[in-house]
Amino acid sequence: MNLTKYIESYNEAVFETDKPAALAVVNQALHDGYSPEEIVFKLVIPAVESMMERIEKDPDSNLAQHFMTAQIAADVTEKMLEKFSTPPQIIGKVVIGAAAGDLHSLGKRIVIGCLKSLMVDVVDLGINVSAERFVDAAVANNAQVIAVSAMMVHTATGEHGSLEIRALLKQRGLEDKIKIAVGGAPYRFDPKLYQKVGADAWAADGVTAAKVIVQLINEVKA
Amino acid sequence: MTPLQILDAAINGTPAPRIPIFCNLLDQGARELGIASKEYFNNGTKVAEAQLRMLNRYGHDNVWSLHYVGKEAELLGCQSVLFADDGPPNVADFVIKTWDDIAKFEIPADITQHPAWETVADCLTLLRRxxxxTHPICAYVTASTTLPAILMGMDKWMELLLMGPADLRDALLRKCNQFVKQNITALSAAGANVLIYSSPFGSTYFVNKKILQSLIMPWMQQDLQPGGVHDVVYYCGMAPFNDVIDDVFEQLQIKCHYISPLADLAVAKRIIHRRGLTCGVIDDIKMINWSADETRAEVKRIIDIGKTEGHFLFGTGVMPMAIPETNIKAMLDAAFEYGALA
Structure with a gap:
């Protein structure tokens, strides 16, 4: 079987939220002689990217598919990384967390899973994270992006969330070095909301959020 | 006609002077009384008083039993809720922290004897009196397939639901189902006459149709079987569910559908037609930044789609506290104006 077929079979399994079937595809590829590096760079990453496109174009894709895309990709990548002959090149660094007052972790977990499989280093700050902690962690870790998840309207729009992160970046002269990405249910209901909270970008779901974050990393590094 | 009669007329398609107009001002009550959110939600009488004041001022049709995400979790052992003065309370302590906790997790024999029920009972007592x-009294019931999300966190629940052992998943769902049945019975007995059955996993926004049909639907049937469904409104937590409306009619016999602002309302109305009630819901998150004119225009758009041939209700979603009062007034004034029936 060629890699395109593996990618198709893998993504069909993910789309059907069938983890054993997806892992079977990976194991078959390993069995057929593909290296762990090839599995990650030629199967998992293209599969995640193709899934991002599919999810972006398909408004009917569901949360379970997003969750499985991230979980399976992260699991496979983690297992393959252990077998790499040399450490992979990391494309950038992100600090991520749920906004102050927000205790939801699902969206963040989906984004983290996808980012890890795309070779982005992720620092997970957890839930209920203050603006100051976001900025301090981004500086301490040389992160290009702060990703803020907010599932409630008041945590998305409130003064202690993205708005305060923007203010702190401005105050410390970091706006060119660190970008802000936001996501969560309120942004789906008002696609212009991200601008009102001072973010640079937003995404409608966790999988496409990873794509948006990679774009921001590239902008900062350009 | 009373608001209750207007609601019945809309469901049954009989003559009425206007469509029903539902508005959720539960979170706004603390500001109405000038008290902190924690003090407000810890006092059922105050929750009722604030809503009755706003009902007098705005004239909409319904009130709400005391509810916040986490109230059901408190009845099931949650010890910590995070209150905020600019938004709704949220669960800060998960009852189920690991899969091992599922075996130890117990449903109270009678939730009405639980201390956390007292505020709900106080609120409903005053509203009922x-x-x-005359008015619909709404209560929020979280479906058994969604309840685990507030008991263990959404990500942990997704993990168990999609990748975990089926026997453990079903053991948890059985317990949640016991609770849901008790909750429905208790809320109805205390005076709630409209049950908003919140089932986000009953939408293909959350899971695919295969999982919905094989796993979610049977549990929803078990949730709703005991008391019937004549007071029940199908709601997927603001997620769109147009593609399951027919299934909900056929397999759950629920006639009232609370349509997400993200769904195509015209399509929903065509599917439901005269079989039941289409609830057209405004995207009230946008109301935070809309002008009063923009708010009025959106109300008109929604009602223009839904009012033809009746069987229609205008409603709100989460009604964030940041919505300016002028927009709340503009929305309700417009709903009364455009919702008038010949």
Whole structure:
């Protein structure tokens, strides 16, 4: 079987939220002689990217598919990384967390899973994270992006969330070095909301959020 | 006609002077009384008083039993809720922290004897006394397949639901189902006459149709079987569910559908037609930044789609506290104006 077929079979399994079937595809590829590096760079990453496109174009894709895309990709990548002959090149660094007052972790977990499989280093700050902690962690870790998840309207729009992160970046002269990405249910209901909270970008779901974050990393590094 | 009669007329398609107009001002009550959110939600009488004041001022049709995400978790052992003065309370302590906790997790024999029920009962007692004969009193019931999300966190629940052992998943769902049945019975007995059955996993926004049909639907049937469904409104937590409306009619017999602002309302109305009630819901998150004119225009758009041939209700979603009062007034004034029936 060629890699395109593996990618198709893998993504069909993910789309059907069938983890054993997806892992079977990976194991078959390993069995057929593909290296762990090839599995990650030629199967998992293209599969995640193709899934991002599919999810972006398909408004009917569901949360379970997003969750499985991230979980399976992260699991496979983690297992393959252990077998790499040399450490992979990391494309950038992100600090991520749920906004102050927000205790939801699902969206963040989906984004983290996808980012890890795309070779982005992720620092997970957890839930209920203050603006100051976001900025301090981004500086301490040389992160290009702060990703803020907010599932409630008041945590998305409130003064202690993205708005305060923007203010702190401005105050410390970091706006060119660190970008802000936001996501969560309120942004789906008002696609212009991200601008009102001072973010640079937003995404409608966790999988496409990873794509948006990679774009921001590239902008900062350009 | 009373608001209750207007609601019945809309469901049954009989003549009425206007469509029903539902508005959720539960979170706004603390500001109405000038008290902190924690003090407000810890006092059922105050929750009722604030809503009755706003009902008098705005004239919409319904009130709400005391509810916040986490109230059901408190009845099931949650010890910590995070209150905020600019938004709704949220669960800060998960009852189920690991899969091992599922075996130890117990449903109270009678939730009405639980201390956390007291505020709900106080709220419903006052609402029932003041408007029980005239107005719809809404109560929020989380479906058994969604309840685990507030008991263990959404990500942990997704993990168990999609990748975990089926026997453990079903053990948890059985317990949640016991609770849901008790909750419905208790809320109805205390005076709630409209049950908003919140089932986000009953939408293909959350899971695919295969999982919905094989796993979610049977549990929803078990949730709703005991008391029937005549007071029940199908709601997927603001997620769109147009593609399951027919299934909900056929397999759950629920006639009232609370349509997400993200769904195509015209399509929903065509599917439901005269079989039941289409609830057209405004995207009230946008109301935070809309002008009063923009708010009015959106109300008109929604009602223009839904009002033809009746069987229609205008409603709100989460009604964030940041919505300016002028927009709340503009929305309700427009709903009364455009919702008038010949």
């Amino acid at each position: 003041e408007v029980g004969n």
